[in-house]
Amino acid sequence: MYVGRYAPSPTGPLHFGSLVAAVGSYLEARRQGGRWLLRIEDIDPPRERPGARDHILRALEVFGFQWDGPVVFQSRRTGHYEAAIQDLLEQGLAYPCGCSRAWLRARGHGSVYPGICRRGTAPHPEGHAIRVRTHDEPIGFHDRRWGPFAQRLEREVGDFVIRRRDGFHAYQLAVVVDDAAQGVTEVVRGEDLLASTPRQIHLQRLLGLTTPSYLHLPLVRDAEGHKLSKQTGAAPLDLERPARTLWDALAFLGHRPPHALREAPVRELWTWALAHWDPTRIPPPRCAVSPSAIPVPTADTRS
Numbered sequence: 001m002y003v004g005r006y007a008p009s010p011t012g013p014l015h016f017g018s019l020v021a022a023v024g025s026y027l028e029a030r031r032q033g034g035r036w037l038l039r040i041e042d043i044d045p046p047r048e049r050p051g052a053r054d055h056i057l058r059a060l061e062v063f064g065f066q067w068d069g070p071v072v073f074q075s076r077r078t079g080h081y082e083a084a085i086q087d088l089l090e091q092g093l094a095y096p097c098g099c100s101r102a103w104l105r106a107r108g109h110g111s112v113y114p115g116i117c118r119r120g121t122a123p124h125p126e127g128h129a130i131r132v133r134t135h136d137e138p139i140g141f142h143d144r145r146w147g148p149f150a151q152r153l154e155r156e157v158g159d160f161v162i163r164r165r166d167g168f169h170a171y172q173l174a175v176v177v178d179d180a181a182q183g184v185t186e187v188v189r190g191e192d193l194l195a196s197t198p199r200q201i202h203l204q205r206l207l208g209l210t211t212p213s214y215l216h217l218p219l220v221r222d223a224e225g226h227k228l229s230k231q232t233g234a235a236p237l238d239l240e241r242p243a244r245t246l247w248d249a250l251a252f253l254g255h256r257p258p259h260a261l262r263e264a265p266v267r268e269l270w271t272w273a274l275a276h277w278d279p280t281r282i283p284p285p286r287c288a289v290s291p292s293a294i295p296v297p298t299a300d301t302r303s
Contacts, residue, residue: 001034001035001185002185003029003182003185004026004035004185005038005039006037006039007039007041007178008022010042010048010052011052012234012236014056014059014060014237015229015235016228016249017219018237019246020220020252020253021188021217022063023273024253024279027273027274028186028279035069039071039072039073040072041174041175042074042075043168046166057071059239062266063242063266064270074174077174078169080177081163081174084173084177084207085130085169085173088130088132089130095121095133096117097113097117097130097161098117098128099116099117099121112155112156112158113158113159117131118159127166128165130161132162136152136154136155138150138151139201145284150198160172172203176204176207176209185213186212187213188216192219218283243262243266243269244262246266246269246273255277255281
């Protein structure tokens with residue numbers, strides 16, 4: 001059975017870009033007669049905002065989403081992430097690293113980690129991160145919208161963090177462990193996470209987990225071309241007129257509901273959307289792009 005999921009982080013209220021990702025994920029799961037799961041990725045307390053989790057759940061209810069099964073909270077699954085890390089450490093596939101970003105920048109290192117601590121590191125007063133080893137063989141996949149995509153992780157990303165120096169588990173690890181545990185068969189999310197996918201496939205292979213298929217949706221951008229995000233203060237969803245915003249999200253994804261449905265009850269708009277959803281209508285990428293041209297998200301990035 002097809003299993004999809006939506007996994008927001010409680011770093012702020014949902015905005016229009018969040019809604020677009022949820023709509024695409026939800027409708028694709030329903031089109032294929034599958035399940036749609038909801039997971040709250042609350043593993044980064046320093047970045048979380050009070051009340052954001054409740055606002056997310058409330059907004060999804062107001063907009064008429066119906067998820068299958070209980071909501072999963074990553075903050076309650078840290079033991080599973082730690083078990084995966086211990087597995088990688090015991091196999092020699094991961095190692096402690098005392099290099100902070102500031103320390104690396106001060107020594108002229110860029111965004112690609114040069115493997116300084118691969119052969120061991122001295123105790124660091126601020127603790128250690130755990131990094132997973134990468135290699136130079138290309139890791140590729142076929143995205144349902146973007147087509148073929150591959151990266152050579154060692155030269156384009158470097159060994160990446162799976163547990164931060166502050167003890168919190170990194171997104172790249174948590175998302176892989178949880179997608180496998182929940183039986184997710186396809187990940188539908190924004191294209192800003194396209195460049196994260198080879199890292200996640202790398203972890204899936206090291207941990208012996210199944211790789212789902214992927215569909216990366218177009219991003220919603222502001223007037224200056226910047227991605228809408230919680231961190232940059234994107235306007236929260238208007239919960240008073242959900243049908244209008246839902247109509248706009250469907251239009252952004254290449255669909256044209258009858259204009260009268262902008263003023264109709266949300267359930268009527270969903271009835272239309274469920275009957276007419278066609279992923280081939282999603283606008284294609286604006287241009288061909290090489291992996292090196294896509295910004296590599298930090299370890300804090302969320303799906």
